[in-house]
Amino acid sequence: MLRIAINGYGRIGRSLLRAIYENGYRQQFQVVAINELSDIDTISYLTRYDTTHGRFPKPVSVDESRLIIGEDSIQCFSERDPANIDWKSLNIDLVMECSGSFSSRHDAQRYLDAGIPRLLLSQPASSEVDATIVHGFNEHDLSNQQTIVSAASCTTNCVIPVFDVLQKLCGLEHGTTQTIHSAMNDQPVIDAYHTKDLRLTRAAISSIIPVDTGLAKGIARLMPSLSGKIECNAIRVPTLNVSVVDMVVRTNSDVTVEQVNDALRNAATSKYAGIVGFTQEPHASVDFNHDPRSVIIDGTQTKVVDSRMVKLLCWFDNEWGYANRMLDVAVQWAMVLKS
């Protein structure tokens, strides 16, 4: 059983804990500690009640600085600097780093120096970390020598399996993606001075807001043959959760809508079972809230222009899908460590 800690108990950190109890991961993980800047009563409250995902599936209470979940007891800390926690005495195997504050090897090294053997980052990292893993695509790249690994971004987890399927079906020449992403906690509810990105100072509930995205870099890192060939944009919209990528690619050989949809439908039941979904129901984004898959292709929206331009609509639950993939990466890493 892997002994883990969650650092940063926000949307992703809490989704991780919930997925451990809800989706059967508890057999593989014991959550030993949570480090979050808030106080234990607020941590408990936000564990029990969640506007997006509903009530926690188990009883949750507080015992001094410990969060009690059913029979389990989790030590909680409130330290901005990981070096201030005596991780060694907790005998942690892996920290799930979900604060968004440690994305370079240099920053993440603070954990290793504090006695943590391994770190899994909930975001794309600078290139010098040991690996960037999109579960289903390259988890075989995990090794027991690695100490700092990134689980990429939710959007990278959405598009890479789709590009992989298309690359094999018809080859990819170039393309663009537009991510339409639900609101996040780096946006204010109403206008506020809170970030250096001017557009992120604007009220999340009032506007459709273009934001920067590192997706093109993430795609190039995972699929070097697409380096410089895919350009990406992103906008935030006033919904709580669930996002969608509108993807347009030029292919190397002729295809039809049926061939593209068949390839993606087949991937959903073979190589990418549990990771890719395929639907032809008339859906709205809310239908994918709490969906654990990395991407669900909306086959009703697939278009092909002139045999070589393919347009796809790819849904994903940016919180729940991503948290489940992060846990899959951790499970895989644990298996590699054991072997």
Ligand SMILES: NC(=O)c1ccc[n+]([C@@H]2O[C@H](COP(=O)([O-])OP(=O)(O)OC[C@H]3O[C@@H](n4cnc5c(N)ncnc54)[C@H](OP(=O)(O)O)[C@@H]3O)[C@@H](O)[C@H]2O)c1
């Ligand atoms: N939300 C998504 O859809 C999504 C999907 C995939 C990946 N991610 C990535 O996951 C990371 C977290 O995103 P999120 O949406 O979960 O953000 P969030 O809801 O803001 O959660 C981050 C939490 O970490 C806390 N924190 C900040 N610095 C800390 C530190 N040094 N030590 C301990 N806790 C600290 C924050 O506290 P304060 O609020 O007090 O600062 C906050 O509660 C980001 O890198 C994001 O890009 C997010």
